[in-house]
Amino acid sequence: MSNLSAEGGHGAVPLAGVPTGVDVPAPEPEWPLYEVFVRGKRGLNHVHVGSLHAADDRMALLHARDVYTRRNEGVSIWVVRADAITASSPDEKDPMFAPSGDKVYRHPTFYDIPDNVPHI
Amino acid sequence: MPDHVHTSAEDEHDSAYAGLLVNDAHWAFGTDFEDPLAGVDTTIPEGIDAPTLAAYALMLGDDSLVMSHRIAEWTSNAPDLEDDIALSNIALDLLGQSRLLLARAAKADDSVVPALPEGSPAPPEDALAFFREAHEFRNVRFAEVVNGDFAEATVRVLLFSVWRLAVWERLRASTDHVLSAVAVKGVKELTYHRDYAARWFVTLAQGTEESRSRLLAALDELWPLWPELFDTHPVEAAAAASGVGVDPATVREAAEAVLDQVLTAADVPRPEVARRSGVLGRTGRDGMHGEALSRMLAEMQSVARAHPRGQW
Secondary structure (H helix, E strand, O other), X not given: OOOOOHHHOOOOOOOOOXXXXXXXXXXXXXXXXXXXXXXXXXXXXXXXXXXEEOOOHHHHHHHHHHHHOOOOOOOEEEEEEHHHOOOOOHHHHHHHHHHHOOOHHHOOOOOOOOOOOOOO | OOOOOOOHHHHHHHOOOOOHHHOHHHOOOOOOOOOOOOOOOOOOOOOOOHHHHXXXXXXXXXXXXXXXXXXXXXXXXOOOHHHHHXXXXXXXXXXXXXXXXXXXXXXXXXXXXXXXXXXXXXXXXXXXXXXXXXXXXXXXXXXXXXXXXXXXXXXXHHHHHHHHXXXXXXXXXXXXXXXXXXXXXXXXXXHHHHHHHHHHHHHHHOOOHHHHHHHHHHHHXXXXXXXXXXXXXXXXXXXXXXXOOOOHHHHHHHHHHHHHHHHHHHOOOOXXXXXXXXXXXXXXXXXXXXHHHHHHHHHHHHHHHHOOOOOO
8 A cells, every 4th residue: 555644755644653554464365375284094195186265274174174184084184384385496406306317226226126015 | 818917906095995895784774765774673662652752753854854954055055165165065964964853754744744635745844844834943043044154054063963962972871772772873973063163263263354253243143042952841841851852951051061172272252142932932843933934944845745756
């Protein structure tokens, strides 16, 4: 919003002690966004399942329980504010990821994995 | 099909929803909607008076049914999508409790079930929910109060779940297998409801001037009906004496202590508002209700009553 006070150069409007709302910070238009991670079974990783808005961290956890585990999907939930996540940008895709394509020695393909070892 | 496409088996550990359809055992009462008490021993244990059990189950069932409907009225009206889902979830939990309890009442004493027209497929719990008049409902009057704003919903869910959780923690030891099983399941649900409402209570109390004043107004509004929750009706006394039920007066201290914790955290003083008296000494448990319940039932029951032979 533009500055309508006398100091802002819009004429001598006395604002001191008058409830004009000019200096009151606007309420947050929306609750912060949280990303939700659910662990489906014991022994597995938390997996990103979606996002939601919540008033605070604890409330985000309660909402995540309601929105993403309605049908017994999880045994554990993580929530994290979306603005706390640092993400790679699509523009960096080539320098970030392309160079690993031809380095076969990085893949454990030279071992025989026993059938009874899951999740590798 | 290109060979780099993952099969579902490989992908299983990537999906939070893996195993969703094979975990039926997690549902305490199954996933079908045929008989809500299927798999639970519904025989009435020795020494239990069936009409008392039925009347008591009806009281608990009506509490959840009426409360559930009030909270369900928030669906699509809550301040945010997430709270809309939370309130709907709470309403559905209560509806589930109600279904089991009304089914139990009907099973214990089928004379409580209103007669339906020939050929009606409605199960007994539906007959109890949709074909009784307001004066036949045995819910506490607290449950039927007309909805207010979101602060009112917060106070309503908080007070109701604090009281009900205190009662149900003891109801788990009921000598009736069904009531005991319902309470074991319900305690987990009610603990969540209480947590959700208590957090909003503190948040609104410590929020802005506006949110705090609305919260205090809602508390003053509902407080007159709080003491009635701990009155002992003769049916509750008889149920408690036989080990089937819980005398709510015996949990008052525990419930007040929990509530005081929330009030202290929110820095909200206990309201000084007198209790609402009954009509000639009769309250919700005696079938004495306000106009609000009649209006609520008129809406809730209209479809079922217009089509008593309807198949859903």
